[in-house]
Amino acid sequence: MVVRDAISAPDVDGRPRRATRRFPLFTRDTARPEGGGRAAPRDAPAPARQWPVLSVLAVVGLGLLLTALDQFRYGTLFIGLALLAGAVLRWLLPDVGMLAVRSRFTDIATYGVLGTAIVLLAMMVQPDPWLEIPFLKDTLHFTVSSS
Secondary structure (H helix, E strand, O other): OOOOOOHHOOOOOEEOOOOOOOOOOOOOOOOOOOOOOOOOOOOOHHHHHHHHHHHHHHHHHHHHHHHHOOOHHHHHHHHHHHHHHHHHHHHHOOHHHOOOOOOHHHHHHHHHHHHHHHHHHHHOOOOOOOOOOOHHHHHHHHHOOOO
């Protein structure tokens, strides 16, 4: 019986076991993110088990289609709203399938910040912006000057 390091120390049955709380030097497997289980029972078809991520992707696809059809503002608005919906789904549902990528907090923060940024940018698109932020014009005036 060969003991290579503390992580591979064998137990009474001869199987390697972790004898320390330190993480191994080489990762052989990854843990499923919190909430990364199926969103529907195991006997449901695959699309039904992954309905949260498929619904977000469907709205993003609709946004991309609108953008391709020259409706840029509405298309990007749909994309941002899809990310915000993903954040809400990640917050409310215990299991969201492949929508869970990282920890729950990190997923919600990432989807929320990116969705909010895209929605705000879609609302500030020229011409005729729906949202005008006065200090941005002043900031641009000071950074790009003709003098």
